[in-house]
Amino acid sequence: MARVTNNVAEARIDQALVARSLGANDRRAFEQLVRRHQGMVRAQLRRLLHGDHAAADDLAQEAFLLAWRKLDQFRGAAKFSTWLYRIAYSCFLQAYRKKPLPADNGDELAADRLPATSPILDLQLDLERAMQRLSEAEQIVLLHCVQLGLSHEEAAYVLTMPLGTVKTHATRGKAKLKTWLAAWSEAVNEERA
Amino acid sequence: MNHQDDPIEAMLRKQFEGAIADDGFSERMMQRLPPRRSRIAWPLWLGLLGGAGPCWLSVAGLPWTRVSWRYWTDGSLSTSTIGLLLAMAGMSLLACWWSIAEADDR
16 A cells, blocks of 8 residues: 555656656756666666666667657656656667677676575576576566566556567466476475465 | 465566666766757748648639539539548648657657
8 A cells, every 4th residue: 555655656756857847848857757767777678688787778878868859748647667668668679679689697697796605596597597498578578567566557558568468478477487496486485484 | 376475476576686776877868968959839830831821822723623612512522522522631641640750750
């Protein structure tokens, strides 16, 4: 309940900042919007680009520039963050539709962050590998629905996919991960109990 | 089982690094932000009038237009009236397509 109230309050702040950016041509208001949302937009793009930080930041800049230009087209039907994710995803698609994606260095990143023999590292590596075995669409849907915390409807809007397709990819992706990571799932459940 | 309890979702959320620290990104971003182009309406209306006015003047005097117009006001559909209506519909569609393309490019 508190989370819902918080989301509503956040959405209102965004709406007010958008109105100020447009009405008074207030660059500071837009800067506030950038500061509020850059973290998650960059996280989304880093995941989509398999950890290529520089390319993700370039695309994030492009996405915010596009948002600035198209700000008057934001009607408030979706949350501002969701609208931004959609722009960022479309920038990603345009940039990488014809180019191969950089090789995944998720294993390398996880290895950098944790001691070599940690069971958490093992879990992270297994999860990274399992994610890579999923289809591209399943990976992208799980990123948006689970990791970025969007609803299926919001993910469908961001990815311009039919709602049914999003739900199917999410269910199939999770089912595959459940099978491949059965041992870890049990461990996580035991840890919680 | 709700989504919060799903162990796979829990693992995926745990694996996600979350929001990235700013580290000067917003500042660099704002330096690249171009000034907003203010939209002035009068050139659009001037262009529309400039196009529609001469177009009407050149077509209005033609006998074909007068005949079509007469049939139209009488409520009967002749070939020339249908031609006139089709021409108007075609021009409207073109204008509509142009507006959508312009809005998308902005």
